[in-house]
Amino acid sequence: MDTEKLELIELFGIHFEQQYNIPPLAARILGTLIIDGCKSGLTFEELVEKMQASKSSVSTNLNLMQKMNLINYITVTGDRKKYFKASPLSQRLKKYLTLVDNEKILIDKIINYREKNISCSQENINLQNSYAYKEHILDVEELLKKSIKKFEEIEIKNQSNK
Numbered sequence: 001m002d003t004e005k006l007e008l009i010e011l012f013g014i015h016f017e018q019q020y021n022i023p024p025l026a027a028r029i030l031g032t033l034i035i036d037g038c039k040s041g042l043t044f045e046e047l048v049e050k051m052q053a054s055k056s057s058v059s060t061n062l063n064l065m066q067k068m069n070l071i072n073y074i075t076v077t078g079d080r081k082k083y084f085k086a087s088p089l090s091q092r093l094k095k096y097l098t099l100v101d102n103e104k105i106l107i108d109k110i111i112n113y114r115e116k117n118i119s120c121s122q123e124n125i126n127l128q129n130s131y132a133y134k135e136h137i138l139d140v141e142e143l144l145k146k147s148i149k150k151f152e153e154i155e156i157k158n159q160s161n162k
Contacts, residue, residue: 009035020070024150026061030070033086041074069095090151093144100141107134138152 012031017024032050042050043099048058062084065071069091073082086092115126116147 005035005046016070020068020100021072022064022068023061025051025057026065029058029061030065030086033071033084043081043083045081047084075139088155090148090155093148097144097148098142100137100144103137103142104134107137 009028009031011092012034013024013028015032016027019120020132022030029051031040032047036050042059044055044062047062050057051058062071066073069086070087072087073084088157111127111134113129114123114130118124118127
């Protein structure tokens with residue numbers, strides 16, 4: 001692999017380690033699938049070779065990421081191999097939407113509590129901050145939904161072009 005590609009995979013790896021709290025090898029595999037496996041995916045053997053890791057380590061990390069819905073695989077008729085690919089971006093963004101939904105529930109509970117229990121000016125400031133934060137969360141939700149829709153349209157179009 002060329003230097004630029006290796007640097008990109010490493011940057012993705014560091015990012016995904018932090019974002020998804022996954023092991024470094026899993027993060028680098030995900031980065032590799034995004035950079036190298038966009039059309040047909042990569043086989044298990046190709047991943048073992050590219051990662052220069054043991055079969056068991058690659059297998060363990062592939063299984064972990066499949067359970068987390070970060071990757072999936074396809075099969076080809078007449079070929080017994082699995083071709084691993086990063087999950088579509090729309091699917092990965094839906095994870096953020098779940099976090100936003102949970103955040104909305106929590107902020108509503110905080111607002112409800114603060115509205116019933118204001119006893120000083122600082123608590124009123126906290127309530128105003130909570131209202132502003134809820135507005136922010138609703139804006140983020142709207143933007144995420146819009147982005148997910150756009151990515152789904154692109155993914156459907158790309159599926160039909162195969």
